[in-house]
Amino acid sequence: MSIIAARKDSAAAAKVAEEKQAPASAASPANTTTAQPASVNRPATRGQVDITNVRKSFGTTEVLKGVSLSVPPGGVAVIVGPSGSGKSTLLRTINHLEKVDGGYITIDGELVGYEVRGNKLHELREKDILKQRTHIGMVFQSFNLFPHLTALENVIEAPIVAQKRSKAEARKRGLELLDRVGLKDRADAYPRQLSGGQQQRVAIARALALDPKILLFDEPTSALDPELVNEVLDVIRELAKSGTTLIVVTHEMGFARDVADTVVFMDQGQIVESGTPQDIFANPREERTRSFFSKVIEPAFNI
Numbered sequence: 001m002s003i004i005a006a007r008k009d010s011a012a013a014a015k016v017a018e019e020k021q022a023p024a025s026a027a028s029p030a031n032t033t034t035a036q037p038a039s040v041n042r043p044a045t046r047g048q049v050d051i052t053n054v055r056k057s058f059g060t061t062e063v064l065k066g067v068s069l070s071v072p073p074g075g076v077a078v079i080v081g082p083s084g085s086g087k088s089t090l091l092r093t094i095n096h097l098e099k100v101d102g103g104y105i106t107i108d109g110e111l112v113g114y115e116v117r118g119n120k121l122h123e124l125r126e127k128d129i130l131k132q133r134t135h136i137g138m139v140f141q142s143f144n145l146f147p148h149l150t151a152l153e154n155v156i157e158a159p160i161v162a163q164k165r166s167k168a169e170a171r172k173r174g175l176e177l178l179d180r181v182g183l184k185d186r187a188d189a190y191p192r193q194l195s196g197g198q199q200q201r202v203a204i205a206r207a208l209a210l211d212p213k214i215l216l217f218d219e220p221t222s223a224l225d226p227e228l229v230n231e232v233l234d235v236i237r238e239l240a241k242s243g244t245t246l247i248v249v250t251h252e253m254g255f256a257r258d259v260a261d262t263v264v265f266m267d268q269g270q271i272v273e274s275g276t277p278q279d280i281f282a283n284p285r286e287e288r289t290r291s292f293f294s295k296v297i298e299p300a301f302n303i
């Protein structure tokens with residue numbers, strides 16, 4: 001759906017429309033690369049995320065104070081920062097679980113949650129918001145699986161309901177996805193019969209089932225026992241190579257160092273600085289960044 005094309009009359013629309021050209025012109029490489037196995041590095045051609053000057057308040061407290069961030073197709077951005085700095089809120093604005101009070105977000109040039117009418121942004125209808133959300137997978141700290149559905153049923157529910165896929169087709173794809181997260185043999189298990197790490201891997205398979213352009217993770221391992229953290233991080237590491245754009249909020253600094261293209265440090269509703277893991281961990285420019293990492297990183301942690 002092109003929200004923007006019909007409304008080139010405002011500056012915002014013109015900017016968004018211009019950005020929309022980029023993925024379209026890269027369409028042919030996509031056709032040649034999608035046949036490759038997901039675990040092979042491949043050039044990504046979709047999933048460009050642009051967050052522009054986003055502001056958000058709860059009551060009188062401004063928790064996002066003009067946040068701007070771009071993540072290219074296939075990019076892996078890891079957001080770190082102290083509790084209450086706005087990381088979850090920022091993530092939730094990307095799939096419009098939170099409305100923004102200012103600024104805007106586009107994915108592949110298409111405004112998220114809003115359309116331009118006249119010179120103003122108007123919120124989309126619920127039906128269109130839900131449709132947009134099918135392009136954006138989200139994995140939460142608390143798994144959020146349906147307890148009365150098996151692992152496979154959890155994975156195939158959205159493709160059948162939202163995309164009207166046939167049950168047979170959805171099952172075939174669902175089993176492939178469970179295989180990808182190492183759980184094909186647990187397809188018929190209910191969440192209560194799975195460990196936390198296994199449940200989170202089912203949640204990742206479920207997020208992949210709609211073939212999203214981007215995947216958002218909000219502290220995907222922080223509810224897990226320490227020995228289960230790596231099995232989930234390993235799945236995310238694999239995804240990072242597959243060309244899906246990932247935006248991950250985590251406290252796992254080793255993971256951020258290994259997997260991120262860009263580490264984003266947030267504090268008090270702002271991005272204090274962002275850069276490569278080397279930039280941010282080893283050579284932070286800002287005192288706030290240095291002070292945060294001096295508290296969270298083990299002395300033995302070497303970049």
Ligand SMILES: Nc1ncnc2c1ncn2[C@@H]1O[C@H](COP(=O)(O)OP(=O)(O)OP(=O)(O)O)[C@@H](O)[C@H]1O
Binds near residue numbers: 083
């Ligand atoms: N629905 C809400 N209503 C009111 N205040 C909220 C709401 N959601 C978040 N906040 C406040 O917004 C600020 C940012 O919260 P947010 O959850 O985005 O932080 P965070 O960086 O994800 O923190 P953590 O690392 O603890 O998860 C906090 O002060 C929080 O109390």
Ligand SMILES: [Mg+2]
Binds near residue numbers: 087088089218
């Ligand atoms: Mg949070």
